[in-house]
Amino acid sequence: MKKTVLFLFALMLSFGASAQCVNLVTALPDPDVGVAPDLGDFQGWSVNAALMEELAEAKFLVIQTEGVGNNADGFGGMKFAFQGGDPYSGWTDIGLNGDWLTFPRADGKIVNIALNIANLMGDKYAAFLELTDWAQVMIGYWPGGGMTTIQGLGITKAFLTGDIAKPAGAVDLNSNYGFVFEGAMDFCLTPSLDLVFDFNAETIGTTFPIMHGWGWPDAKSVAVVAADPLRSGNSLNVTPGNYDGAVYFEVALPDGLTVADIKGIKADFYFADGTERNGTVEGFIAPLDAVIGSGTNFNTYPVWLKTSDKDGSMIQVSAAGEWFTVEITRDQIEDEGFNIGRRATGDKGISVDFAAIDDATEFMFGLGLSIGGEAANVYFMDNITFVFDGFNAIPQVKLVTAAPAFGIAGNIVVNADAASIFDFSGRLVAKAVNGLNPIAPGLYIVKVGAQTVKVVVK
Numbered sequence: 110m111k112k113t114v115l116f117l118f119a120l121m122l123s124f125g126a127s128a129q130c131v132n133l134v135t136a137l138p139d140p141d142v143g144v145a146p147d148l149g150d151f152q153g154w155s156v157n158a159a160l161m162e163e164l165a166e167a168k169f170l171v172i173q174t175e176g177v178g179n180n181a182d183g184f185g186g187m188k189f190a191f192q193g194g195d196p197y198s199g200w201t202d203i204g205l206n207g208d209w210l211t212f213p214r215a216d217g218k219i220v221n222i223a224l225n226i227a228n229l230m231g232d233k234y235a236a237f238l239e240l241t242d243w244a245q246v247m248i249g250y251w252p253g254g255g256m257t258t259i260q261g262l263g264i265t266k267a268f269l270t271g272d273i274a275k276p277a278g279a280v281d282l283n284s285n286y287g288f289v290f291e292g293a294m295d296f297c298l299t300p301s302l303d304l305v306f307d308f309n310a311e312t313i314g315t316t317f318p319i320m321h322g323w324g325w326p327d328a329k330s331v332a333v334v335a336a337d338p339l340r341s342g343n344s345l346n347v348t349p350g351n352y353d354g355a356v357y358f359e360v361a362l363p364d365g366l367t368v369a370d371i372k373g374i375k376a377d378f379y380f381a382d383g384t385e386r387n388g389t390v391e392g393f394i395a396p397l398d399a400v401i402g403s404g405t406n407f408n409t410y411p412v413w414l415k416t417s418d419k420d421g422s423m424i425q426v427s428a429a430g431e432w433f434t435v436e437i438t439r440d441q442i443e444d445e446g447f448n449i450g451r452r453a454t455g456d457k458g459i460s461v462d463f464a465a466i467d468d469a470t471e472f473m474f475g476l477g478l479s480i481g482g483e484a485a486n487v488y489f490m491d492n493i494t495f496v497f498d499g500f501n502a503i504p505q506v507k508l509v510t511a512a513p514a515f516g517i518a519g520n521i522v523v524n525a526d527a528a529s530i531f532d533f534s535g536r537l538v539a540k541a542v543n544g545l546n547p548i549a550p551g552l553y554i555v556k557v558g559a560q561t562v563k564v565v566v567k
């Protein structure tokens with residue numbers, strides 16, 4: 110059985126702007142507020158609970174623009190708007206630069222607008238961080254010519270970052286709100302991006318295949334998703350019927366990442382008897398069409414791993430009464446002293462060859478502990494993680510996204526033949542028609558067919 114696993118990712122990395130390295134808290138997703146075509150007065154992001162934590166951690170919201178946008182000489186009046194802490198009604202907008210800020214823009218030229226979040230929100234900052242609903246941050250811009258805010262500013266990406274020292278050549282925004290500076294953001298790539306497979310979304314009882322290397326036959330080895338014995342969620346319960354067993358998966362990396370970006374591999378291990386042990390970790394990275402199955406030597410694949418199996422030089426693979434994380438770097442996999450798989454076959458001439466598979470975005474991946482088939486050797490494996498040494502999967506901002514309904518000044522715009530507008534008490538306020546529906550400022554729930562949309566009318 111092959112089972113494709115798309116590794117979910119959580120990211121933690123940093124980038125360098127000019128000479129300085131700045132901590133990156135997160136790259137924002139595509140804007141989801143006010144992004145319908147031909148609007149654009151205010152466009153931005155909903156701040157869900159996870160993003161709120163990152164926003165609280167961050168110091169700057171950096172809007173990255175590229176190209177001329179609506180004016181090669183600079184930026185017209187920009188505003189920053191946010192839900193200001195008075196649930197459902199407390200909108201605040203802040204003028205960022207008066208009516209004009211001179212900063213030459215050109216095709217291919219990147220200009221960043223760095224906004225100091227706490228300074229912008231002022232005495233409403235703390236209340237904003239407590240919001241559990243309707244938290245949004247938006248940029249206001251009026252480029253004319255039918256352009257949206259995103260188009261007029263030329264926004265391509267947005268980031269939440271730690272502190273940024275004002276770079277040379279930067280131009281201040283109003284007050285202490287931040288500054289505008291030029292330059293591509295080159296990521297420092299440390300400590301990088303982790304992709305984690307935690308089995309929590311897998312159904313208990315789901316079975317993953319095991320193969321045994323170096324000539325060992327299968328002996329009723331079993332790897333099955335089971336409740337985590339110590340924590341919440343699920344993990345993989347491995348009953349090794351023989352030595353040199355690796356559970357294997359078909360892995361598909363997110364767009365923009367290949368095997369070449371993998372800096373290391375981590376996984377948590379726990380023995381069912383709760384003991385601390387030293388042992389041997391084995392695994393491989395192989396092409397999708399590789400021959401997989403017990404008896405095939407792992408070193409027939411481009412990338413294989415076998416840590417020492419000699420008493421006294423085995424590595425720790427479990428701890429007493431708790432999960433233990435084993436981390437193995439790409440450098441260790443390539444180190445002939447650490448990775449001794451060739452000795453297991455007596456073949457001294459086989460080297461790990463990352464280059465043969467570095468371009469792959471999908472591959473077969475095996476990992477396990479080499480241990481005999483005694484009943485005491487049942488172990489659990491969880492949080493299989495690829496640690497990446499590069500980050501080039503930052504989402505690109507989409508220019509437009511058609512929403513079924515959205516708010517503009519004094520109106521709700523409906524992209525459907527009909528819709529129903531409700532207030533927050535669930536009372537029907539109006540039956541809406543396609544196009545403009547004049548309505549008092551406020552917050553509404555609009556039902557368009559089967560979809561329900563929260564709408565802000567300013």
Ligand SMILES: [Ca+2]
Binds near residue numbers: 307342344
């Ligand atoms: Ca888990």
